[in-house]
Amino acid sequence: MRRSVSSHINKIIFKMKKKFPYHILVFLFPACFIYTVFMIFPLFDTIRISLYTQNLMGENMDNSSNIRAFIGFRNYYDLFFNENWSWHFWNALKNNTYFFLLHVSIQTPIGLLIAAFLSSRNLRFKHTYRTLIFLPAMMSIVIVGYLFNLILSNLWGIPQTILGVVGLEHLYQPWLGLKGPALITISLISIWQFVGIPMMLFYAALLNIPDEILDAAKIDGSGPMSTFWLIKFPLILPTVGLMVILTYVGNYNAFDLIFAMKSLYAGPEYSTDLMGTFFYRTFFGFQMQLGNPTMGATVASTTFGIILLGVLVYLFAFQQRITRYQY
């Protein structure tokens, strides 16, 4: 009797196990479908398109009914080595790298500093500071761009007035119009806007450090500076790494600010041209310049490669190597 009941139960369980788990498919399908069709597939299709060339005037390619013809890696060769394209490519790449280095060396430390202050015990008005400092990050980049165009314009006179207060009026230059300072100025504006993000991430990471460790350090006589550098900083190193790679991906993707402040010609003399603006200008053309979709796809694929390279370096060289502390 008992055996038949237990074997009966076993059969039921066996049957249940055998039943195909449709529900898993149902749960997974919508997200995977949209993601694959509209994000993964286009990325690889873009790489495919970069292997073709297209007649810009809309005429058919020699004797065929296509406006595109396959040319293998020729576009990439042109992008890297042909004077017409390569000058712009290497210029954009150089500017973008400079843009990134400025962010990492200014935005991340400032974010860290503010987060360190905010994580001090017994500091008043923490919530207010956090809320207000994070505010610019919530604004549209386009709004920020137009705003700073006005603020730094020679006609509105704001920088001259402010510098005048401390008697440094002669230091004013039309920074946005000069080849060297333009990129630095735009980088600083971008840094101004997004300091809130590293601030938040570091703040969260610092809060996670258990009080026991900090108390122990205090008892051992460690002052605020040494506590920070010898204890807190190593413990939040994973977050610092994460912040750097997120900055990297974001910077090589940047477009909005240059577009809003400098239009697609990224002046003066392309000194503010980034991979994003170079891509848009190539693909869509601008004013009288006709768009070149296949070359645009090449620029996009190359940017993808650059970003991928950085991510892989982060994942394999950094993430695996650092010690992660569990508490």
Next chain:
Amino acid sequence: MKKLLSITLLFSFLFSIGNALAGTVIIESWRNDDADAWNDKIIPAFNAKHPNIKVVFQTTIPNQYAASVSAKLEGGNAGDLITCIPFDQSLKLFNRGWLASLNGLNGLENYPQVAKDAWSTDDQSDIFCVPMASVSHGFMYNKDIFKELGLSIPKTESEFFSVLEKIKSDGNYTPLAIGTADTWAISTMGFQNIGPNYWQGEKGRKGIISGDEKFTDSHYIELLKSLAKWGDYMATGYQAQTYPDSQNLFTLGDAAIYPTGSWEIFTFSQNADFEFSAFPPYKPDGQSECFVDDHTDIGIGLNAASKNAEESKIFLEWLTSAEFAEIFANEVPGFFPLHTHSINVNDPVAKEFISWKDDCATTIRNSVHIVGRGEPNLESVLWEVVSGVVNGTITAEEAGAKAEASLANWYAPHQ
């Protein structure tokens, strides 16, 4: 019985909706500056003659227009009438089969060949847009400031710079209201403004196309050197001064002279509270002939896949009439209808621009017909080198050489 009645009603309802929708002609444009003029004056005037055809004027942000309209035509959801950018941007659309050929349209005989060239195939066999308006270039000036400082209208290069010098030494006003941050502005209102006087109008333009002239020729260097001197008379920090900044500088009364396109007439009449007028581009010393731009700027074409082709064609034919031309010229002063009807223009500054065509031969900008097809294209290179010359970062000779090299790169007559 009830069922039959309701079905009939339903069908007639749908039929009437279908009819109403069928009559709606949508115009794609980048001229959001004109939207009010079209909605309040032009379209109602058309509807007075053709009450059953509904017309909607739809705009896209100007510097996105080319890419956007191309994508819409490719995707099949563009409007019926497409405002045409001159030359290659529209030729491309025609080659792809997206713009209909307008050969044989009534009223096209009213336009001179120069106007039609901007929207025809290279061999002139097909025309795909109706020419609508041209713009001109010159210098606007603040009459009050000129009176105050006792200045007279300059005609030659040295007269021009001595006027600028007088304004500068007075110290109260900025002589030239223009900057170099927007490179298109300094190139279009600088280089293409006085340029025709240096390259002798159509002769020079055609010379570049045929290869007989080069950007390294002496008259181009002379032109660029003249432009290089402008920097001394612009506002402090002009390198960061954008086009809207320049407009503000002039309309707020802080600057005396504004290198202009004729399209500014409307804006300035709204925003300036002083009297202003215009004088034509200055000539090199010792030259007697003058040349001005009558640049073919806006056309309008038919979407080959339009579902309202009949109604759209009626609208296009109305656009070739003197009635439309007169309304347009007066509602949007500074844009000059391209055809041969004679019309009445009321605005005094617009009249001033028109009067120059009596004395001076006309031409169009020299970088857009045929020679604008390379990568990078000539317009972009000119913008870059002209702003460099004014900023003082490159010399006139280097600028000419760079422009010439970019053409030589792909254009056979210059190789």
Next chain:
Amino acid sequence: MQNIKDKYNHLIMHIVLISYTLICLFPVYLLVNNSFKKRRAIFKEPLSLPTEETFSLVGFTKMFSRVDFTIYFYNSTFVTLITLFLVLLFGAMAAWALSEYKFRGNTMLGLYLAFGIMLPIKLGTVSILQLLSSMNLVNTLTGLVIVYTAQSLPLAIWILTEFMKQVNQELKEAARCDGVNEYQLFFYIILPLMRPPLATVAVFTMVPVWNDLWWPLVLAPSGGKQTVILGMQQYIGQYVTNWNAVFASLSTALVPIIIFYIIFSRQLIRSITSGAVK
């Protein structure tokens, strides 16, 4: 001694923090302040507050007189809310499957989906435009929704998976024993528990979508389908710039985000600090 040292340290911190906060707020002050002034006053006295003479609402009236602006607001709101709904629904479903069920390829699928966090979807623009073009979805709000959903799903799934893993195992077992099927379990028991992380995902999804310039620029630049951020550029015409309207529209475009932010800031901070970042 320690107390005084602490107070001194705190004082320095406050000075630094206040200075930086002022740097953050100054441009916003300039923007909002000048939205209420006449054009002449905007350019002649940018720093001063509007006086009786210079006060003007002309920018706002001009902005609202062009019906378009309300359309843009509608477009932005529609796109943002529908995207949010789809991202929360599909994201939670996928996160649930990844965190709860053991099946072959679970880890690989998780990595595949998380990969998208690092990948900028913008790089596929050429193909996305062609794809949507062939589906006749250019210049439609639907096209925008689809692309934004694809873009926001990876991060949403990643965050939600982390939180779903923490749900009490016994709770789930008990529910199953009671005969609850998987769908009911998900919708009626798990989802309600996920309010804080869902709020976090909401913020991380809505802000970039509302503020985005790229996709409206590429996919829906006209035909009355513009979003607020794209649409407010119409005040900068080809040659004419209506400055009062520009200021007014920039300020107005800020308002929804600020309101949204004030409502959600506590939630957001709480979620971030409770360990979504590991």
